[in-house]
Amino acid sequence: MYSLRKRRLLSTENDKTEKENQKTSWNQHRTDTGKHEKENARRPKVYEDKKQTDKEKEKGRKEIHKNQEKKQMKWRTNIEQLFMDMGINVAGPGDRHHQEGWLNIPCPFCTGNPGNHLGWKESEDYFNCYRCGFHSHVQVLTTLFNIDEAKARDMIKQYQDNLHVPDWNKKKKAQAKHILLPSQCGPLRKAHKQYLRKRGFDPKQLVDEWDLQGTGIIGPYKFRIIAPIYHKNQLVSYQGRDITNRSKLKYKACPIEKEIRHHKHCLYGLDHALKDKTVVVVEGITDVWRLGKGAVSTFGINFMDQQLELLTEFDCVWILYDREPLAQNMASKMRDRLRTEGVNARTVNLKRKGDPAQLSPQEAQTLMKYLLNTRRPQPVV
């Protein structure tokens, strides 16, 4: 989620620039007409500039007028603020079905594979689900919050906002100066430790190696293990893993504008891995927890160029994605891209179904020992 404050800040900055522009042209105007007429005669260019300025001013005025008209027409429901206030988590970059210009959440109307199928289109203010289609605001709010229609209408009224389109569509950027972990974040509690032990992890070891923390029972990140994400020894973001297995979002990342560096531009575990020239790339952070130091995660199979760039720092890259076809497809793509960069990259599969996190600690140790010590694997065709 990105904050309205940012948008306000942006518009204030725009206003400021506009004012400054006005000030400059006003000063210019004074200089042009008032003082040195003789000098101006020798400087026709200044007059030209002035004429241009007047023309531009007129154009600007028309533009502002047009925008105001547009603005007045564009009264919309500020669903983003509404979701934020109601504690609804929206899909962030890297989450399933996340799309620029849309806010996506799990659809409350249909069932099937988990994901964030229901989207609200920001610029046009309507809801649509990939699977079950269009839904009115009232339908969405009544279903989502279990309220009656009158209440939903009231809510919509409260969140009517005349949102300015260009700012609204502005691309979100990681721009935080420091990272604030989710509220109630602290040492792992009983429930977190139980979850980890159930999955065959040693909580103490994970806390020592990965600085894991846990959240409490309230807030948008409730019931999650928080994995801080470090990049070159700086805490730049975090990801939360659901421990109830009931949340529709297994992993929930830090909102992009609260990140110092976008987590999809990082590799989880990079700092540990950089101590070696060989690295093992896996999908998720739990895979890294299992394989230990020397493994890095791309936070899902959709890797980004920035992540590839980081991988080129290694001589040898093993790509160990899940065995399902889509993941294998991405693994091959990554291998080929890395090879064009001169990196000795190779894909590798687990013999049995499941992800690396499902290996036993002993199996994981044996596998890593083999992979990290086989520095020059033969390329596969």
Ligand SMILES: [Zn+2]
């Ligand atoms: Zn649906």
